[in-house]
Amino acid sequence: MSEQVTSQKETLGFQSEVKQLLNLMIHSLYSNKEIFLRELISNASDAADKLRFKALSDSELYQNDADLRVRLSFDEEAGTLTISDNGIGMNRSEIIEHLGTIAKSGTAEFFEKLSQDETKDSQLIGQFGVGFYSAFIVANEVTVISRSAFSSENDAVQWHSLGEGEYTIENVSKKERGTDIILHLKEEEKEFLNDYRLREVVGKYSDHIGIPVYIWTTEKDEDGKPKESKWEQINKAQALWTRSKSDISKEEYNEFYKHISHDFSEPLTWSHNKVEGKQDYTSLLYVPSKAPWDLYNRDQKHGLKLYVQRVFIMDDAEQFMPSYLRFMKGLIDSNDLPLNVSREILQDNKVTQSLRNACTKRTLQMLEKLSNNDNDKYQAFWNEFGQVLKEGLAEDFSNKEKIANLLRFSTTNNESNQQNVSLKNYLERMSEDQDTIYYLTADSYSTAINSPHLEQFKSKGIEVILMYDRIDEWMMSYLTEFEGKKLQSISKSDLDLSKFESDEDKEKKEQTEKEFSSVVERIKTYLSDRVKDVKTTFKLNNTPAIVVTDENEMGTQMAKLLAAAGQNAPEVKYIFEINPEHTLIKQMADEADEETFNHWVEYLIGQAMLSEKGMMEDTSKFVSATQALLGKLA
Template sequence: MTTQTHGFQTEVQQLLQLMIHSLYSNRDIFLRELISNAADAADKLRFKALENADLYEGDGDLKVRIKADKDKGTLTISDNGIGMTESEIVEHLGTIAKSGTKAFFQSLSGDAAKDSQLIGQFGVGFYSAFIVADTVEVHSRAAGAKEGVMWRSKGEGTFETGPSDKTSRGTDIVLFLKDDDKDFLESYKLEQVIHTYSDHIGVPVELYKEGKEEGEDGGFAPVNQGTALWTKSKSEVSDEEYVSFYQHLSHDFGEPLTWSHNKVEGKHEYTSLLYIPKNAPWDLYQRERQHGLKLYVKRVFIMDDAEVFLPQYLRFVKGLVDSADLPLNVSREILQDSKLTQSMKGAISKRILSMLEKLAKDKPEDYAGFWKNFGAVLKEGPAEDFANREAIAGLLRFNSTHHDDTEHLVSLDEYLERMPEGQDKIYYVVADSFNAARFSPHLEVLRKKGFEVLLLSERIDDWMMSHLTEYKGKPFASATRGELDIEATDEEKEAEKAIEGVLAKVKDSLGDKVSEVRFTHRLTDSPACVVTDEHGMSSQMAKLLASVGQAAPEVKYIFELNPEHPVVKSLDGREGENFEDAVALLFEQALLAERGSLEDPSGFVKRLNKLMLQGL
């Protein structure tokens, strides 16, 4: 093996600069990240040794060791875990093999505090070494390999690889500390950081201490508790330890919103530790993004991101599950086909929803923050998780006509509490924006009757509502689909009768542009509107399909006329081109209110100008 110089991947160079400048105020995290990586290397060796015990090379006593050398100004973090080959060291320490990297950099704001959260979530803990070191050297020998490999860099544009004289299995990371960071050579400082961030690590973390008396030999002594946190009873674990473990799991520098530690016994035995994050990861909507829980079997690490235990709509949850029933050689394929894992997934889903219900009840301000970050993801739930559809619906939050702004959100329970006598449905409208929903002509009669309407304007909303049929026995009813089943008054019936001949003429004029023309009493101020059939495709659903590249059938609207409106009444006396222009304008106005655009805007403008000239 010869010494070679390699160029860092462009994204690595960008990341190094961001780390050094954004994270310096939180320097301690470099040690947490490097200890975490070392513990993961031990976990991976333990897992691979299940099939090949020779990988232990006669030493199954896995540990992490930390040693400071004040004379050389170096701090060394060592493990006797899985180790790396030359190709692995180049791949792991020279590139970011992660899809969506470009989107990650685009999501950075330039605010160091905010960006530090994103950097942590990106899971690039090794590079945090350059926060405190101006040179980093790595010596590693992979389990079962004959030779070691060296990696060295100043964190600028290049790194070197070459042979290493390391003979023991595992990895040594040597940090040549910057002058301002020599406090990390002090035992008291290292102990403090280890206790703060790494007490929960299941592998012993040992610190080298000099002999107290002259001539007395030094040695390594354990610092952390070395017991997997989730194996303890809840009464034995402090809030600080739960928070620290969350940071270890998620690489998030902040605190979680809430967590649940639960041991299940009986037919199935497993322990789960689940966290709801405070901040959304930058890649929450990346389709390639891995999500899931860390999986352990009988305390042996099996895999990261075991997605089978979490439905997609709960992909923001962090945590782990430790099963006593699964085999140690379990694979992703076995997990997918296992009735046991499906049962565990159902139970874990219910637990997470219960956590969110409790958060919403006990800490509504925290839940409001959760909804802002993760609400759009939770909206995927009704379609994906039929069994928990009502529980998910109870967690949804909406704008509504009860408030005139976007800040105030209402729950379905609050909506039901306010329903006046005579209202037996939950009304909603879906539009392209909050204002488009708020000022929709479809709401006019509902406002007049004092019925609250949910105002939905996110792209996913129409699809979500197609899977929500009722809540606590009250059916949902779209203000823009079908008929509202609101009984017409005698005056309204008389108004219809007076111009009943208009309907056929309007249908003849519009032809196949509409599926039907009828009178409506959903309008009070507007002359006309368009609606879709109860089971037809809405405008918003068609736009949603188009946005993901799917062809949507043409939406054929029902054209509804307000028989009490003066403009509609005036149609009864119009003929010829005058009638055609008036009908076209009414229809285009209704389309504009519904869709926000027209296929022939110039024709609409010409007709409008013509009408204005007549008025002048």
């Protein structure tokens, strides 16, 4: 295969993250150790795809060797297994970059998410993409010999490591382009030095890749003596998406998903479609079952693999899937795009926009079907990806109604914080005299379910949607109605529950408002411009006072969201509402001493601010007022 040369030999240390990944991976993935072969063959397939793409503009790269392939061979006596390809290969700097470091952004964040629970960590490690390093699950020594398609015979490179703290790299000669990976198997892993075992693993994991996988096999005569040795193809070597759906098993779809996503979990569902007519393309889209560790990094690469006329063009082609569906995996193979298409050309291409619309529509249909037919699977999807899907209400106006149908919430009818109620579920449970969908945003489920804003709704048996994800209040600025019903925040000043009251109740409240008008004026005079207004309210039962925001003013949760993002949020001016039927308000109203009256105001507004914001504007005033009131009672 190669002849070693002694020049330019270096010993280099692994990046610290590589050491950590190797250690975690070997232990976390050992129970599924055979995936090392899937990963290495998948890398070889990618190398072939990249060469095929480069050859579009430089046909000489094939160098009379256009039959791209992967070859497996083993030596029982030496205890080695070799995986060879004739793909694009690597030069010295590329080997150091790809095999000595982890170049992904967010690597530190990835390691922070590891829990030391091997089952959970194996899922995360799979999402991170172990690729080449999986070799060390079965090998205690790995040698890589690679020659770039752009390099000469004497410019090949050999990389060698025991998978501990360092590796060596040196120049060698290699006649053919491509990469040979030589695994020196651990004693207990010699099962992979077996023709039948290798065929079994390739058949299970790599039958679907688009290039042939060969194994060096020796025929024997009737007496069991070697007769003839040759390379034998052991996979179908037909790209899975080009085959008829009726010929593809569930297991093959699942394994292909793992091949393109490097995820170890099976997908929740998929959609395989071939479209002919105005446009000719094939799409194969998967909904993962687990969120990637970098899901909330909107700048992280995402998107589908792009093929044109079955030639691989690029990974992570984000032009075919909107950002709020960045969790989707899969590919699109178009006959209508040029083979030399670039990301820049894709950006403004009409075919691209049409394919993006089609993939978005197909994805939303998949999710709708899942939500209608398998509630458990859809709930699993929502728990993983629900917050990201919410972004679509702002990003994708044309599909706003479809996205709204897919949302799930917790409500006051739930006995837990599980978000499993759709807006349609809510409408079905509404009483005939209710024409509004009521909701409340808060920091957490606990804060929401215990909010004083809910008191009248609970007493009247009116269901309220509870929203406590950070994105919710921002989302609700784009979702103002659903199926003709207005969505109303119950922490806004324009809340009107009079439709649920009798004429007698309304008359009684009007009378009470008149009686407390002087109290309201005294509070206004004291608070001055600290609040936007002071009013009486009848939506409380056990709480003396609350603060609300004007219907056109930014809400508390939005202000917190902006502050958390480091943006300057405008000051929120609250409306202070008092409950005239509460004992403390009545006691305050009867207080003739102005200083004591003001202490009551400070105590009540401090309490209301604490309930609404989780903090007070001036804790010293609240403490002083509370101490003065307690001192008077004592």
